[in-house]
Amino acid sequence: EIVLTQSPGTLSLSPGERATLSCRASQSVSSSYVAWYQHKPGQAPRLLISGASRRATGIPDRFSGSGSGTDFTLTISRLEPEDFAVYYCQQLETFGQGTKVDIK
């Protein structure tokens, strides 16, 4: 069973700053199956990135994904007010525990 560990648990940043979120798999996984989601309270999660680095339709280019093997990263180049949320990585049937990006 693959376990995805996200770090940090909480990231406190200001608008305009860069956010770097990590997702580490317990064993090597195909980057084709790594996705990232944004989740805000009371809303459905939103797909940001699939295939580790492919932005979903309508996702701003300040969101980018990278990585391979066991280490994957979601980067938000300049935080906008609407970006403060919880972010999850996923590999097929497994989700990470989430990283909360909150306002500093």
Next chain:
Amino acid sequence: QVQLQESGPRLAKPSETLSLTCTVSGGSIYFSSYYWGWIRQPPGKGLEWIASIYYTGSTDYNPSLKSRVTMSVDTSKNMFSLRLSSVTAADTAVYYCARSQPRYYGGAIDYWGQGTLVTVSS
């Protein structure tokens, strides 16, 4: 634009069976390459994948829930369903239905329902 809508009782009693249905609009379940599934989020916790189904009826279940979960699909009504038996308070969660991309395209979940909170309580 594909839309998914969960429906079903918001309250279940301990030891009973939780039943939810997801109605799909804007796209057909039948003869599509997508998988249709359920994900849940207990209060204050993260996302947990429950199960998924293909239009043929082929299913895949979370091993930790497999003994209690059943999914079915009704292509004529463009809907799919979840049954979770012997529920306890630990099954209290927001339940989302969702569509997953084909595995050859990565398997990411590209459409989600709004979610429905199901509470298990006597």
